[in-house]
Amino acid sequence: MLLIMPLFSRAVEAIETAVRLAAAGFRPTVALERFLAARRPAGLPADRTGIIALETAAPPPVRVSVVILTLNGGEMLRALFASLAAFNTWPDLEIIVVDHGSDDATDDVLRAAAARFHIRHVKPGRNHSFSFSCNRAAQIARGDILLFLNNDIELTEDIVPRIVAGVRQTDGLVGIRLMHKLAGAKAPRPQIGVRFRWNLWQRRIAAYDATPGPRDGLRAGHPCHMPIVTGAVLACDRAQFLKMGGFCEDYLYAYEDVDLGLKAAARFDLPSVALNDVSALHLMGATRIKRANLARRRRWHRHSLRALRARFGYRIRRLAWLGLFGADERFDWGRRPAVAVLAERTDEAANRVARELAVEFAEFADIKTGGFMHRNLFGYDLILSRLSGLPLACARNLSPMALSIAWIRAGDGDWRASVDAYDILLADDAELASRMTAHLGRPVIALGERGMDETLHAAVSDFLRRRLRFAVLSRKGQNAAAAAISAALRAAGHAARTPARAGGRRPVSMRDDVVIWLAPPGEAKWPVDAIHVAAFDAVPGDSFPYDVQAGPPGGNVEAWLGPVLAEIGDCDARRMAGPEDLPLEDLRHLDDGAVVPFWRGRPDPTAHLTGAS
Known part of the structure; x- marks a missing residue:
């Protein structure tokens, strides 16, 4: 029977997975969001962590270098410059437009815009990666602040003064709220930054565009820390950008902004700040869809994903766990962990703890009583088990990223047969914890006088920070x-x-x-x-x-x-510190006539992927 049960459990799990995915249009993230939404209580309070206050006084005037890359984006540039003319009040803008080989009306658009703005039109002669051209533009820029701007952005308000204030007051990477407009969509979709989540289907931690969730009532309209701010509108101090080594040039139109944000935090302790009290319209994907066919874009994406995992995959996993469990506000998930408490039907202590955890620690805490059909643990981030006789191997749909905790009571059956599957062990009091530590041969944490909420938060934070x-x-x-x-x-x-x-x-x-x-x-x-x-x-x-x-x-x-x-431990420290990139040379005094030769004289690490090698 012991051999049959895990096999039967796996068969039922496969059926449940197929049904769940079919109902979600075979989109795993949609299936998970539906699970969370169905259990999340109404009227969740807005999370205040990460909210920051910025002074409203006008910053002192500095030159801002706006960097825009384009390839046959003449009409988008026309709309961008029209919106800039309509809303911008910042007096000192230098606009560097890097033209990757346009054969449309881009030249005419830039000549017309030059009557209103100071424009430097750079033609390197071919299509380079986003990172490569942004880094070269940053090197020759003459402003004190860099503003990287997609050519498919349209301003809807005056954003530059607010961005300059954000850079000056936080010393970090600064973005704004983007209103993504998809072709055929009825209304724009807001993005407040970039977050991370488990992608169990592809066995990795994935970055995604974060829309406001149930706990984001304050973040959606205030400046706040975010794990990453998107590169579609991204500003920073130029000297700091050069010191960091700029964007890593191993990427090709994916994850450059994610890498920069991770590097800024890891090596320079610089935050990523989303100014969600100002916004701009983003014609989502217009640039990259025209740039390459689907097969080529997939090849580029796989290349960039491998680069991200090699450079920061280890750090992302460690920090994503901390962010989900509230131990690092800079890696916020926009929600709290979903908790399942495994207990007998008559266990009043388990019911009381579930209610306690749902107040502060968890997004929600479900009681899962005995019985085979109640062992479906899909969607839960933390499993708190009171059942010494329940092997987790018999649970179904248990995420590999879920933390599992055994809650040991006096009078329990012998935990030795199942305890190895748990990450953390808790006991009701110090005497029991000491006895069980000796009995089980591993640390057991005592609840003592502290409530489960406080004990669990401390135990999980310690485990995620100090253990592997x-x-x-x-x-x-x-x-x-x-x-x-x-x-x-x-x-x-x-x-x-x-x-x-x-x-x-x-x-x-x-x-x-x-x-x-x-x-x-x-x-x-x-x-x-x-x-x-x-x-x-x-x-x-x-x-x-x-x-x-x-x-x-x-x-x-x-x-x-x-x-x-x-x-x-030494390897862990190096991985958490992230890679160290060489600083970029400051070439602000380079004559305009020498810019293109300088550009062409630098090797582009992704040239073999664009067919330009």
Whole structure:
């Protein structure tokens, strides 16, 4: 029966997944949003975290360099300049238009606009990446503040004074609320910044355009911290931009703004600030749709996604978890975690805790009582279990990114058979916590006099900040070594799991921070956003990019693990700090006649993708 139940559970899970996706038009994110919306209580209070106050006094006049890239976007430029003429009051604008090879009316539009604005028309001779051309434009810009502007933007109010004030007062990356207008849409859709969420379907953490959610009543109309601000309208101090190394040039029209925001926060402690009290109209996707056919855009996107995961995938996963559980307001999700409390029907303490968590900690907290059909855990971010006899392996649709917590009571059955599946262990009091720590061989946190809300927040924050999620991958004959390493990791407060085989095609989960390989990976697909440890002797011809060469653990796992954890800690610190890009040279005094030769003399790392190499 124990063998049949997991198989039956997986079969039911597959049916439930198919039905859920079909109802959502085979869009996994829609299915999740529907789940959350159906359980979210009405009238949620607006979240005040991340809201900032900016002075309203007019900033001192400085030159603002507006950088616009275009390719056959003459009519969009015409609309942009008309809106700029109608609304702009900032007296000192330098507009740098980088023309990637237009053969439409772009020249005529710019000649007409030059009667009203100071325009520098740069023709590098071919299509470059967004990052490459923005960086070159920033180098030759003569303003103190850079404003990167898509050519499919139309102003609906005077945004530059507010943007200058935001840059001067926050020293960060500054964006505004965008009103996205899609062809055929009845009304524009607001975007208040960029957030992250789990993309379980594609096994990654995904950045997406954030629209105001139920808790965003204040963020939707006030300046606030956001994880990222979109590059469609993005401003910053020019000197700081050059110091950071500008946009990473490994990308091709995707994720450049995400990378810049992550780098600014990681290496320079600079915030991303969305001025959601001002807005502009964005003709969403008009530029990129004309630029390339669908197949080419997909190829570019895959290339850029690989670059993002290699540079910041590790940091994104760690910070996304912290943001979801309220431990880092700069990585806000716009919602709180969805909690499932697994308990018996008559468990009054569980019902009381669920109500307590729903007040401050959680978006909502559902009681899931015993019985097979109540073990569907789709959509929950945190599982709090009071059931010592419930193996999580029998739960259905459990997200790999969900945190699992065992809540141990006096008189419970033996937790040893199921406790390894849990990330965190709680006990009702200090005496029980001490006894269970010795019994289970891993830390158990006491509730004590603190309520579950406060205890859970502290325990989760500590776990996400100071502990790691390990996968220990073994092959046949290595199970004992894998079990010993996993037990030692859990004793140190980490989470550890032992998938069946190191040589499977996808043995690594998107939740794994660290992968310990007891044998070479072979044909396994390995994620670039994890730390990889080789726990075996070097194999000739093995070119796998290990971060730590630990060698086999031998008979003394504890002695082997200490130095390995120290090396992993160093890798973690480097990954969280992010890559260090070389500063860009300040070329503000470069003569206009030398701009194009300078442009053409720089290698573009993505030229092979655009067919220009």
